[in-house]
Amino acid sequence: MDIRQLQYYREIVKHGNISKAAEALHIAQPPLSQLLKKLELELGTVLIHRYRQKWEVTESGRLLYEYAEQLLSGMDDIKRRIGEIESGTAGTVRIGVSSACYNLLVEFIASFRDEFPKTHLEITTGDSEGLLAKLRQRDLDLALILSPAKLEEVETKKLKTQPAVLLAPESWSDKLSDKPSFEEIARLPFILLSAMEGYSFSTAVLRAFETLGLKPDIVAECKDVPLAVALVNRGLGVSIIPGMHYKSMFFNNLKIYELPKIEYHVEPILVKLKNAPVTRAAERFWGMVE
Numbered sequence: 001m002d003i004r005q006l007q008y009y010r011e012i013v014k015h016g017n018i019s020k021a022a023e024a025l026h027i028a029q030p031p032l033s034q035l036l037k038k039l040e041l042e043l044g045t046v047l048i049h050r051y052r053q054k055w056e057v058t059e060s061g062r063l064l065y066e067y068a069e070q071l072l073s074g075m076d077d078i079k080r081r082i083g084e085i086e087s088g089t090a091g092t093v094r095i096g097v098s099s100a101c102y103n104l105l106v107e108f109i110a111s112f113r114d115e116f117p118k119t120h121l122e123i124t125t126g127d128s129e130g131l132l133a134k135l136r137q138r139d140l141d142l143a144l145i146l147s148p149a150k151l152e153e154v155e156t157k158k159l160k161t162q163p164a165v166l167l168a169p170e171s172w173s174d175k176l177s178d179k180p181s182f183e184e185i186a187r188l189p190f191i192l193l194s195a196m197e198g199y200s201f202s203t204a205v206l207r208a209f210e211t212l213g214l215k216p217d218i219v220a221e222c223k224d225v226p227l228a229v230a231l232v233n234r235g236l237g238v239s240i241i242p243g244m245h246y247k248s249m250f251f252n253n254l255k256i257y258e259l260p261k262i263e264y265h266v267e268p269i270l271v272k273l274k275n276a277p278v279t280r281a282a283e284r285f286w287g288m289v290e
Contacts, residue, residue: 001042003075008035008066012048016055038205039064090118091281096131096143097123099225100242101268104159105144112285119281127223135273141282142179146242147267157289164205164266165243166257167232173255180257189237190216193228201266205240208259215230229254242266 011021012032022029040047047061057065093112097105102125109121124134128145135143136153147158166185168176176184186209194202209216219237222228228239233253240259270289272278276285 003072005035005039007072008032009039009047010065010068010072012036013057013061015081016100016170026140076106082280090116090120091279092120092122093279093282093285094122094124094139094141095129095282095285096134096140096145097125098128098143098144098145099125100266101144104268108144108285108289112288115288116281116284119284132271135271138276141272141278142286143271145269145271147269151271153274154271155274157286159270159289161267162243164201164240166238166240166259167229168238168255168257169232169235170236170253170255171235176255176257178257180259182209182214185209185238185240186214186216189219190219191228191231191237191239192216192221193222193225193239193241194221201242 003257008021008025011279012024015024018032018036019029024033035039036047043060043064045046045060046058047064048169049056050060094097095105105123112119112121124131124140126134128143131140131143131145132151132154134140147156168180168188172188175188192202192205220231222231225241228241231237232239243256270286272282272286
């Protein structure tokens with residue numbers, strides 16, 4: 001039994017008549033009658049009782065018809081889905097993101113899903129070094145990270161450079177002016193984003209205090225931006241992090257201040273391997289990011 005036989009059998013049952021089925025299939029009637037007999041012989045059963053003026057599909061015949069419908073419909077669905085993947089309107093994008101870039105990725109995904117709702121996204125989190133390793137191992141199509149000092153074997157798309165910002169609990173507004181000074185910050189419990197993903201961000205932050213002869217009251221250190229945000233949100237202190245257009249609900253109880261005096265800017269980048277094939281869906285995601 002093959003797919004063609006099932007297609008022809010489905011048409012015979014659907015039309016209830018071999019001559020009408022043959023007409024719909026644009027083939028001669030005798031080969032279709034022979035196909036039905038061959039199927040019955042192969043399966044060892046009568047599929048259709050054929051009387052002079054009446055046809056009756058047997059229980060086995062109905063079972064085969066249901067199987068043919070299910071299989072052929074599944075094949076049609078596979079063809080459709082493969083077509084969508086090849087056109088880039090569906091398929092999968094495997095993307096990695098560093099903790100500092102979570103909110104940027106959320107905005108990109110929202111825009112991408114608006115245009116390509118059938119595309120599936122597999123998101124991997126981690127530090128930049130680990131994500132670059134996964135990219136080189138072909139475990140990821142793309143990665144959204146902070147630009148490290150050296151990049152080899154990858155193609156990059158630079159995004160807008162971001163300044164550092166101060167995060168503080170909204171309830172602490174009376175402790176800070178609209179443009180907080182480092183003297184004000186030094187008087188508050190401070191959560192240091194330390195050694196973030198191999199970058200010198202914490203060094204730049206501490207240097208800004210030292211230049212003014214100040215020392216922050218560090219009550220906690222962590223390497224993960226979301227954890228630093230959560231600690232500030234809980235009212236445990238203030239923190240200085242890379243500014244990334246944060247719009248997450250986790251920032252609802254926080255106030256964000258710009259800190260132009262810190263001479264440190266981070267550069268988020270989207271990367272992919274050079275000369276390595278990726279899915280059409282991943283190419284569309286790459287093309288959407290500006």
